[in-house]
Structure formats: structure tokens, C-alpha cells
Amino acid sequence: MDIIVHYLFWKFVDIDAALHDITRCAKLLPPAETILFRLAGIQILAHEPQKALSTLRRLGKTSEVLAAKDLATLIIQAEDSLGEGACYNPEFAVVAIAVAEMKIRVPLPREWIMLRVRGKFETDDLNGAEEALNQIPQEKITAEILLWKGKARLFRDKYLEAAELFQVKRS
């Protein structure tokens, strides 16, 4: 019967079914990085950003160092989910927040620092965002970074400083 049901409904149940299976699997086993990563990945695919964030936070609590390749996978997945012209995407925000919160011992590439900045902004942590921005060496400052620096100043009502940064960006 189970098999017939799968044949009849496979077109409609794929991601929901995947989520169901991996959730049951995760409940049966002790928490492990591999399981939590898949769970978070499928939650992102299933458009369950809050649950994905909760899973990633659980992962962040149990793991001191993340496997960079696994995290990169989630980042790529989240980036892929960004539609053209979309300025806010919950899936991307989830990964950004997770990166912002997690302890990563290896030096972060600029793209990841920017992800961390976005995560800090998403969680209204202005101090954290500016701290992350300040980690970027002067020679690697780009227009995007200036834009985020300007935004941070703007949120602090430092209009002149923000305008100055936006002017630099324009030039």
C-alpha cells in the first residue's frame, strides 16, 4: 500500500516527504553534523526558514568548528534560491544569520564576511555588523562594502558619515 501511495503521489509529496523522512531520521539518532546539515538543507528547500534556522542554531551549539564545505553547500543553495531582483529572501537570510552566529575558526573569505554582515543586520545587531565590516582589510574594500558601511552609519543616524561613504561608493 505504501508503495502504491508513493507511486500515486510522488509528484506532489517530494520535498514534504523528504522533510518527513529526515525529521524522523533525526529523531531516531543522536545529533550529528551530517544529519543536522541535511535536515537544515531540506528545511530550506521546503521553505521552512524558521525551522532551518533553529536546526542550524542547534548545530552551532553542538559543533565548535563547522565543516566549511557543508556550510558552503548551504550558502550556494541559499544563493540559488535568490530570484532575480529579489532584495529579501528568507532562505538566504537563514544562512546569513547562521553564519553570523556560528564559530568558524578558519579565516573567512570576503564573501563570507559579507554574509556575516548581512546576518548581523537581519538580527538587528549593528555592533556585530560593523565589527564584521571592520575586519575587512582596507585594500579589499569594495563598493558593496562601502554601501553596507553607509547603511550601518545611517541606522545610527549618522547621516553625514553615511552620505560620505555613499559619495565614495558613487565615485
Added chain:
Amino acid sequence: MKGMAIVGPHEMPALPGHSQVMDFNTVANEMFNEGKYKEAVVEYSRALGIISCDARLTSDFAPTDPLILWNRSAAYVLLGHYRTLPFLEVC
């Protein structure tokens, strides 16, 4: 990682006496690796069906086998025509 058991489905010890279930899993994995995700889902479901119908097996796999669930979750994702992601391996 401190104080965390590193247990993935692939690291579970082999369960004796369940060759039929494992046969279905092996066949399903072959289907999966050939890109036949629909067939793989059916084979994984057969394995889960055996588990749920046979009380002796259920006691060992109780309440169901995480390995098969782990594998079927990957097959379901790929069935939905999502591109292959590195975290979707089967074992």
C-alpha cells in the same frame, strides 16, 4: 566537537538477520546512483514496508530504520528535480 556523539546513518553497525531489508537498500542505492530516483523511492519504501510488517524486524529497527529514511529523504529531494547537492549522498 566536544560531548557530541558522531553517529551518522552510515556509521551504524550492521544489523544481522535483515538481509532482505538490506537487499532492498542495496538495490535502491543502485537505482539512486543511476539517477532513477522514483524507483529508488519505491525500493526504500519496500524496505520500510518490511520493517513495519514484520514484528521481529521492527523490534530491531524500531520504530523504523533511520538508514532507510536517510536514503529515501535524498531520493525524494532529487525526485523533485532539485539539482544534486553534496549533502545528499546515500549509504
